[in-house]
Amino acid sequence: MGRWRFTGVVALILLLSAASHGRELPVKKSGQSFVYNHTLAKSLVEYASAVYMTDLTALYTWTCSRCNDLTQGFEMRSLIVDVENCLQAFVGVAHNLNSIVVAIRGTQENSVQNWIKDLIWKQLDLSYPNMPNAKVHSGFFSSYNNTILRLAITSAVRKARKSYGNINVIVTGHSMGGAMASFCALDLAMKLGSDSVQLMTFGQPRVGNAAFASYFAKYVPNTIRVTHGHDIVPHLPPYFSFLPQLTYHHFPREVWVHDSEGNTTEQICDNSGEDPKCCRCISMFSLSIQDHFTYLGVDMEADDWSTCRIIGAQSVKKFYKELTSNIIMAKHNVDVSIVEPSKQRDLSSFR
Ligand SMILES: *[C@@H]1O[C@H](CO)[C@@H](O)[C@H](O)[C@H]1NC(C)=O
Ligand SMILES: *[C@@H]1O[C@H](CO)[C@@H](O)[C@H](O)[C@H]1NC(C)=O
Ligand SMILES: *[C@@H]1O[C@H](CO)[C@@H](O)[C@H](O)[C@H]1NC(C)=O
Numbered sequence: 499m500g501r502w503r504f505t506g507v508v509a510l511i512l513l514l515s516a517a518s519h520g521r522e523l524p525v526k527k528s529g530q531s532f533v534y535n536h537t538l539a540k541s542l543v544e545y546a547s548a549v550y551m552t553d554l555t556a557l558y559t560w561t562c563s564r565c566n567d568l569t570q571g572f573e574m575r576s577l578i579v580d581v582e583n584c585l586q587a588f589v590g591v592a593h594n595l596n597s598i599v600v601a602i603r604g605t606q607e608n609s610v611q612n613w614i615k616d617l618i619w620k621q622l623d624l625s626y627p628n629m630p631n632a633k634v635h636s637g638f639f640s641s642y643n644n645t646i647l648r649l650a651i652t653s654a655v656r657k658a659r660k661s662y663g664n665i666n667v668i669v670t671g672h673s674m675g676g677a678m679a680s681f682c683a684l685d686l687a688m689k690l691g692s693d694s695v696q697l698m699t700f701g702q703p704r705v706g707n708a709a710f711a712s713y714f715a716k717y718v719p720n721t722i723r724v725t726h727g728h729d730i731v732p733h734l735p736p737y738f739s740f741l742p743q744l745t746y747h748h749f750p751r752e753v754w755v756h757d758s759e760g761n762t763t764e765q766i767c768d769n770s771g772e773d774p775k776c777c778r779c780i781s782m783f784s785l786s787i788q789d790h791f792t793y794l795g796v797d798m799e800a801d802d803w804s805t806c807r808i809i810g811a812q813s814v815k816k817f818y819k820e821l822t823s824n825i826i827m828a829k830h831n832v833d834v835s836i837v838e839p840s841k842q843r844d845l846s847s848f849r
Contacts, residue, residue: 534722534753534766541568541595542698543724543796546672549588549601550800554579554817557588558832564797572599574832576654580646581811582839585678587647589654597666597696598658600651600682602642604673604798613674614787617734622707622746632710634681635735638674639705642681650835651682652689657833659690668696672798673731673790676702676723680714680749687717696720700793701731704746711749711771721749725777726793727756730785732777739772752776755794814838 548557548564556562560572569592576589586603605613624636642648655667667686671679676699683697697718706714714721725732732752738745752767754776767773791799814836821834 534751534764536764537568538595539698539722539724539753539764540794540796541592542599542668542670543672543700543794543798544569545572545592545599545601546670546675546700546793547796547798549586549603549671549675550798552800552802552813554813555820558817558821558834563801568594575658576650576833576835578646578650578654579814579836581814581837583641583645583837585641585645585647587651589651589658591658591662591665592668595668597668598655598662600655600667600669600679600686602647602669602671602675602678602682604671604675610787610790614731614734617703617731618736620703620735622744626706626710626713629710629713632706632713634706634710638677638703639681641674642678642685646835646837647678647682648685650833652686654833655686655690664690664694666694666696668698670698670700671702672700672793673702676700677705680705680718683718683721684714692717692719698722698724700724700798701726701729701790703731703734704737704748706747706749707745708747711747714749715769715771718749721751723748723750723752724793725752725754727777727789728780728784728786729777729789730787731790733782733785737772737778748772811838 544564544567548562548569551557551562551564553562554577556565558574558577560574565572571593573591573593574588575591578587579585584605587601589598589600591597592599620635620637622633622635624634624639626632626634626639659665667690669679669683669686679697679699680702683695687695695718697720702723732748735746737747748771750769750771752771752773754765754767756763756765765776767776772778791797
């Protein structure tokens with residue numbers, strides 16, 4: 499199988515990082531420990547799964563095939579689509595959680611394998627603004643900061659908090675969507691205060707260095723980073739502990755979901771961000787892509803694997819046609835922000 503050969507190549511590079519048990523740069527411990535709640539995780543993984551759906555009308559009216567179960571009654575407030583950069587997100591109110599939920603979609607390219615292979619070479623090439631020594635990958639950061647996402651999400655959150663009082667914001671996403679969700683949560687926490695923002699991501703890659711992880715733990719203490727079994731993505735870009743200043747470093751707190759002796763365990767990891775007893779204990783040669791596509795039993799793949807651009811454009815066109823009738827269906831005004839290819843600058847250089 500192609501997948502196995504692919505995993506072998508990645509494993510070879512990761513072997514280097516596994517062999518390196520040198521000096522580790524500890525992430526500054528933050529005082530309080532945020533409690534992992536399985537029921538909440540189950541709801542949020544359903545939101546992170548729903549944001550992959552390509553039928554915008556069904557998403558907008560919250561009638562998609564994944565728009566049920568624990569997410570029933572979700573009040574969609576803003577649907578955000580960036581066709582050129584293949585980004586999709588929504589903001590709304592989950593009344594049963596008394597929270598605003600922000601969900602950001604992961605990569606929806608026809609080759610997730612290529613995307614994962616590229617992750618190995620991502621450089622820490624951007625100094626995070628106003629955080630001395632904190633470095634991040636510019637592509638992950640720019641996909642949030644320098645696209646429609648930042649403006650559309652922050653404005654939708656502000657409006658929702660105006661309508662419902664200053665309720666909490668929970669940000670979620672899977673894979674690349676988890677990376678963008680991290681930058682979004684940090685941005686919101688700096689604006690609204692750390693107590694108002696929670697982050698829960700699923701199978702996200704590393705996004706910055708140890709200094710960045712320390713700041714992150716301070717600004718967004720209510721963070722859970724769920725990893726699953728042998729999922730390869732949380733192992734990338736690689737962590738080289740013999741290069742503490744140069745290497746990527748996860749922020750806390752990981753919860754590693756894995757099967758042991760027939761039972762599913764949700765293991766709460768230490769607050770270092772790189773707990774060697776959690777997903778890092780998996781042998782580099784048994785990492786897999788398969789485990790990346792299911793979290794807590796929920797399907798995390800796009801419902802259509804055609805290339806993002808074509809689907810995006812078709813879906814958008816159809817959506818515009820149907821929008822008129824759906825406006826009557828919605829009990830409130832839903833903001834729709836769509837950026838089409840012709841209407842924006844090229845961001846491909848960030849990727
Ligand atoms: C877990 O989260 C659910 C949903 O938000 C909530 O109803 C429940 O009370 C929480 N449980 C604990 C122990 O906090
Ligand atoms: C992030 O976006 C803001 C505008 O939304 C811009 O002023 C700022 O320069 C961006 N930061 C970086 C590091 O690109
Ligand atoms: C797995 O679950 C079964 C039934 O709940 C229990 O009897 C058994 O002890 C569990 N095994 C482990 C290793 O936790």
